[in-house]
Amino acid sequence: MEAKLTTKKILISISYPPLDSSKGTPFLTQNRQFQWTNTGNVIFPVIPAYAATYLQKKGYKIFWDDAIAEKISYNVWLKRLVNKNPKIIVLETKTPVVKKHWQIIKDIKANFSKKSQPVIVLMGDHVTALPEESLKYSSVDYILTGGDYDFMLANLVDHLYNKKPLAPGFWYRDKNKICNSGKFSLKHHNLDVLPIIDRKLTKWHLYAYNNTNYKYKPGAYIMSGRDCWWGKCTFCSWTTIFPGQSFRSFSVKHTLAEIENLVNNFNVKEIFDDSGTLPVGPWLKELCDELIKRGLNKKVKIGCNMRFGALNQEQYNLMSKAGFRFILYGLESSNQKTLDLINKNELVKNAVNTLTLVKNAHLEPHITIMIGYPWESRKDIEKTLNRARQIFKKGLADSMQATIVIPYPGTPLFKYCEDNNLLLTTDWDDYDMRQPIIKTSLTSQEQFNLVQSLFKGIINPEFIIRKILSIRSIYDIKFLANYGIKYIQKLKDFS
Ligand code: SF4
Incomplete structure (x- = not known):
């Protein structure tokens, strides 16, 4: 060369x-x-x-x-x-x-x-x-x-x-x-060796506005962990590149340097930490304490991905005090059999318990749901959708995403479908959530109708009244207006 x-x-x-x-x-x-x-x-x-x-x-x-x-x-x-x-x-x-x-x-x-x-x-x-x-x-x-x-x-x-x-x-x-050259290995890569991201080099402004994970703009992304300390859900495509047991995080010091750079040099108002699941335990406590001590909690809002059942009320309260706002959870299904089969390692009851703690701490939770698991019947799917509707009716979640489960190559779910002759196609172009890939008892149209009915079903009078009553500032009005538009565009994704 x-x-x-x-x-x-x-x-x-x-x-x-x-x-x-x-x-x-x-x-x-x-x-x-x-x-x-x-x-x-x-x-x-x-x-x-x-x-x-x-x-x-x-x-x-x-x-x-x-x-x-x-x-x-x-x-x-x-x-x-x-x-x-x-x-x-x-x-x-x-x-x-x-x-x-x-x-x-x-x-x-x-x-x-x-x-x-x-x-x-x-x-x-x-x-x-x-x-x-x-x-x-x-x-x-x-x-x-x-x-x-x-x-x-x-x-x-x-x-x-x-x-x-x-x-x-x-x-x-x-x-x-x-x-x-052999099987990849992550264990020798110390993340703290990496410099903080050069935001100008990577054209941060292109990504600072058009993203529903930000209520306050400009916004930016960080990832303080790679990738998820659970890392074993059988459908999750990133367990292929970050297998369970390989989880590493940047030090709190490094994460704070990323946050301070964004706040002080780019006037960023909201940061989304896109680690598969945010590190918890002493790491999270230290991060929150430092955000408060340095006054960053008054300057920037933070969002992250989290798992149900991972944190208690005291920890959510601390996160709220430290500037966290938006927390994403994978509900996936309300059938325990499904949670067990996808190795989510969670109990159905944890979802409502956690969402109650999160709302008590004045945080804004988002939930994601999937349908189209090969073993689920229409009755099972309806159970999940009804649970989601109840969650919204009770005001326990602020936003939601519903998708059709896709088995990606490299995941245990793909292997399960392959071994059980459940794949409808191996044309990769079709693996884009626009059509079911897994054989189930429901037709594609029935699955799409169910997803659409869920999107429509959560917008009930209680939800709308609660949203209007939650308006505190111009940011809330802009965010709600933007969210309404994105919601209609989202419906188009499933039309
Ligand atoms: S908890 Fe989320 S990020 Fe972690 S393995 Fe499961 S789906 Fe992937």
Whole structure:
């Protein structure tokens, strides 16, 4: 490879090419369940942003190329990329768009001259599960497996330009033979080695406004943990790149440095921590105490993902005092059999108990629900939907997302469906939540009707009156108006 190039001359592009579809905008990166959405929401890719910052610190030039967030056309994007002429192009992919990425790789290779062919890298949960597939069906050069894109990309660049050995976790071709450097390992990667994210480099403003996780804007994303300290739900696509037992977090000091940078230098008003589940225990107590001590609780609101049954009233009260506002929970189902089969390790009764504690602490909980589990009957689904309606009627949740469960390659749920002949298709294009993939006793239309009836059913008079009575400021009015619009757009996602 081009060992004579100095690091300053090596341009690395972290790219999200436009993915044109009548279904809407793709939700990639740390969205554990892929969706096309009509809501216009965009998500900041946190780990790729660490990769960009880390590589820049090592002296490489970075091009942050998120054409999805920039909303530019495919042709404009491709021309711009060719003009930039990067040596390495990195693409994060997911199951429903992997075939599109194979075609894009073909287009990139065809548009770059023979002399300046870039090295193309694919990363993400799908290619971690099926690394050979992309090498077989596309001209990608390297498959990066596991979720530590930052450490792994730094190693790959060092390998290509400084002849360092390749770390375990890469798949590539050698004389037309598919080879790999061994199973990826996360345990030697100390997250605190990473610099805080360079927000200008990673164009933070593109992601600061259009996201329903923010009531106060501009907003920003962080991830203080990788990824979830439970990490064993059988449907969760990110357990493929961050298997259970591999959970690590940044130190509280590092997390506070991220928060202070966003508040002091970018005037960010709300931060969403997109760790699969936020670290708890002494880590969370220390974070809350420091947020209060440093006065950050008066300057910024914080949101996060959490599990039912993980925290008590005192802990939620402390979070509320420390500036937390928005907490997301995966309810998934109200059938204990389902929670057990998906290895959620939760009790149905925990949901209402936890939501009561959360509301007592004046926090705003959001719940996510899935239908279409292969073992659930219509009666089981209705039980979940009725429970969700009751939760809203009692004012125990402020917002909700309902989706159809999709078995992604690499997850135990996919294997279960494969072993039991329950997959309706293995055309990855169809794994986008727009149609059921798992054989169940209900037709697709029946499943969609149920999801839509739930979205419509939660908007009852009690809910509306409670929302109006909860208005305290102009932020609340704007947020509610925006939420109403996104809600209608969301219904379109399931039409
Ligand atoms: S709780 Fe389950 S679904 Fe949520 S991030 Fe952890 S493993 Fe994934």
